[in-house]
């Protein structure tokens with residue numbers, strides 16, 4: 001992929017993820033404030049457990065988006081040192097179509113399917 005195009009796409013993805021983190025953090029602090037206003041008796045308080053659930057969801061989403069920003073940053077660093085598009089695991093070329101779909105990916109499809117825990 002053309003490095004300038006890749007850079008643009010990564011920058012856009014980073015901006016999206018950062019904006020998402022910002023709005024989820026704002027929502028999280030609203031949820032936390034609402035929870036503080038609730039009575040401590042969560043067990044008999046459906047509203048309280050809903051808030052706890054939402055808080056857990058938001059924390060998980062913020063963590064995922066934060067990881068995503070880190071992955072985009074790593075991809076940008078690889079663009080900088082000329083290793084972008086090369087698989088981190090096997091050193092082979094990552095297919096163009098894969099980079100189109102997942103500009104921040106660091107591994108080829110073969111290695112991605114080998115990495116059980118990897119989302120990519």
Ligand SMILES: [Zn+2]
Pocket residue numbers: 087088089090091092107108109110111112
């Ligand atoms: Zn590979």
